[in-house]
Amino acid sequence: VPVSKVTVQDEGFAKGYLKRFFNLTEEKDPLSRKGADRMSKKLSEMQKFFGLRITGTLDDNTLEMMKKPRCGVADENIARYS
């Protein structure tokens, strides 16, 4: 079975990245499973934007892309400044 190299810290980093750049919002109900689905959906959006393989899961390539130097403006047009 392939062992994921993604750590808990990586997952936290990815969550922060998606919140910042792909408008991932916190689920109000902590018991809901929608949170995971939302994260997966946002991961898919991010993977599509950067031309990565769309898996909806946090893999090494996705994590590597997240750690590249970048502009701090959100990649989603709907994430407007106020």
Place this chain on the structure above:
Amino acid sequence: TFGDGLKWSKNTVTYSRIVDYTPDLSQAEVDDSIRRALEVWAKVTPLTFTKLTSGTADIMISFARLSHGDNYPFDGPDGTLAHAFAPSPDIGGDAHFDDDETFTFRSSTGYVLFLVAAHEFGHSLGLSHSEDRSALMYPLYSYKDPDTFVLPQDDVRGIQSLYGSNPSGDTTTTTTGSSPSGDTTTTTTQAPTIPDVCSSPVEFDAVTTLKGEMFFFKDSYLWHSSSQSSTPQKSLISSFWPNAPTSVDAAYENPGTGNVLLFKGNQYWQFRGKTVLPDYPKRLSDFGFPSSVPKVDAAVHVSSISRTLLFVNNKYWSYNEGWRRMDRGYPKFIHRHLPGIGHRVDAAFENRGQLYFSSGSRQTEYHYQRRRALHTLMNYLWLGC
């Protein structure tokens, strides 16, 4: 774009003097990087940028660390390099640079401020992020040589969809005017309208390399190919080399100096980066040609023999860059001494150790030492058609 027509409703946009300069660069280098970054957009739009020495400008520019008062804190070294706000009053248009980064003037060690600023000013003017990897507005930083930077077509299309193209003609003019503070800079340049080369077989006027990148010349345009982009970028020659002739007959890079030489008619120009060297253009006779030579058809530096071959009609000369003079025994007939490439050459270049001689819409890959043609291919293959 951000949608909803988010843009400045005027063509003269003000930007601020910088209060807190980054210590990574001299103030002159920061000012020059910012000016050139704005010029990138001014070249292809009717926009002009005016620098204010006091008061509130549309685009306020600052360097800051971590939390800096806009609810979008920076994150220390690497990660987020900068951010900017879309056009609107107050904070709209402002550009902030993370001072925990190491910014450079042109070195690839660190982040080139010009490149980061040009991207951020795209946001300041109303551009969102692009999914095109070769675009300036792609959200991830990638190094490009600032001396050879040309705004990619995706960005040109984006900004021109907001502001239109530059109506002032195909020249670049940068004028420094005066204001009460004596510190006002206005930049105007025309946007290129570029033909579609893929619609018909293309015949190159000239081809040259420059710092590992390739430039294909056709009429008043060039196609600029780099390792960063799979699709060559198109622009006017004059927007890349403002002092170059409108079109060129031949071009080559002298690898010893890194300079590019452009030939047109009975004259030639030498450029270091985008800057023409003093005392140019010179006459072909200064290069060593007899006065009977009216123009050069093609030129290529052959690295394996450290010589530059220059083609005129059905003959070619060999130039010794070290001695700065023509070799003896030339000109020679092309078809006799370089068999397999025909009688005339329109353009020539070296790529990854192989020579390419272009004639009409086709070209020949050539092994110089064996004097053998290896392959024949179409010119347009180099242009991503």
